[in-house]
Amino acid sequence: ARKNLGEMSRTLDDAQIKAPRKATLTFINDQIGQKVSEGEKIAIISDLSHFKVDGEIADAYGDRIRVGSKAVVRIGRSERMNGTVSNVTPLSRNGVISFSVRLDDDADSRLRSGLKTDVYIMCNVMEDVRRIKNGSFYTGPGSYELFVFNGDDKLERRSVRLGDSNFEFVEVVDGLNDGDRVVVSDMKRFINATSVKVK
Numbered sequence: 001a002r003k004n005l006g007e008m009s010r011t012l013d014d015a016q017i018k019a020p021r022k023a024t025l026t027f028i029n030d031q032i033g034q035k036v037s038e039g040e041k042i043a044i045i046s047d048l049s050h051f052k053v054d055g056e057i058a059d060a061y062g063d064r065i066r067v068g069s070k071a072v073v074r075i076g077r078s079e080r081m082n083g084t085v086s087n088v089t090p091l092s093r094n095g096v097i098s099f100s101v102r103l104d105d106d107a108d109s110r111l112r113s114g115l116k117t118d119v120y121i122m123c124n125v126m127e128d129v130r131r132i133k134n135g136s137f138y139t140g141p142g143s144y145e146l147f148v149f150n151g152d153d154k155l156e157r158r159s160v161r162l163g164d165s166n167f168e169f170v171e172v173v174d175g176l177n178d179g180d181r182v183v184v185s186d187m188k189r190f191i192n193a194t195s196v197k198v199k
Contacts (some may be wrong), residue, residue: 013124024049026113051111053083053101056120059092060157070122071101075110085121101169120167131169135184138162138170147196151180 019025027044029036036042053073057065069085086102100120103111137144141163147155160175160182176182190196 004167010179017043020043021047037158046113048113050106051103051108051113052086052106053103053117053119055099055101056096057099057121058096059097061136062092062097064123065097065099065121072120072122072167073101073103074118074120075115078106079110081105081108081110118167122166124164126164126171130172130178132172132182133184134165134168134170134177136186137184146175146189147183147187148176149183151196155183155191155192 004122023045024047025043026046026048045157053071065085065088067088071083071085073081073083075081081103083101083103085099087100089098099116137146142161144160144162145157146160148158150156158175161173163171165171171184187196
């Protein structure tokens with residue numbers, strides 16, 4: 001009886017789960033009476049004082065992302081945080097490659113567990129580039145029909161060749177001059193017009 005009592009006591013002690021470090025409990029399996037197998041997840045603890053960002057990118061751009069690349073994480077509409085790509089998985093799954101970003105300030109109060117955000121990877125730097133603001137019109141390098149303000153209360157359609165972009169600006173390869181004002185919002189309803197009068 002003493003032997004059985006000792007075994008039951010050890011089993012009870014083993015059933016008491018202790019966190020290996022100071023953290024916050026973010027998930028617990030609360031199904032009372034459920035049989036738990038060895039290795040099954042019953043709780044998750046998280047250190048909410050430091051964060052990392054896990055991202056995904058289409059595998060078509062896999063050759064442009066590498067460990068050490070600079071990254072910008074945008075929170076909300078205007079707030080940005082800088083970081084560095086710390087890990088890139090070699091495996092493509094469902095057409096995407098996963099990567100991790102180590103933030104310069106990984107304890108910022110704006111960060112939350114499970115927060116979804118946009119991550120931009122810097123893969124090249126160009127200087128002395130003519131550029132315009134990025135907008136919904138831009139879908140990649142190529143030729144575009146853009147409306148340019150001509151100074152006489154009119155917008156004139158002009159063929160413009162655009163190059164690479166970041167999340168703020170698009171490179172202008174040809175078709176625009178310094179000081180030109182360009183409409184970067186959606187102008188599809190005027191696609192057949194050569195000019196539009198501005199009121």
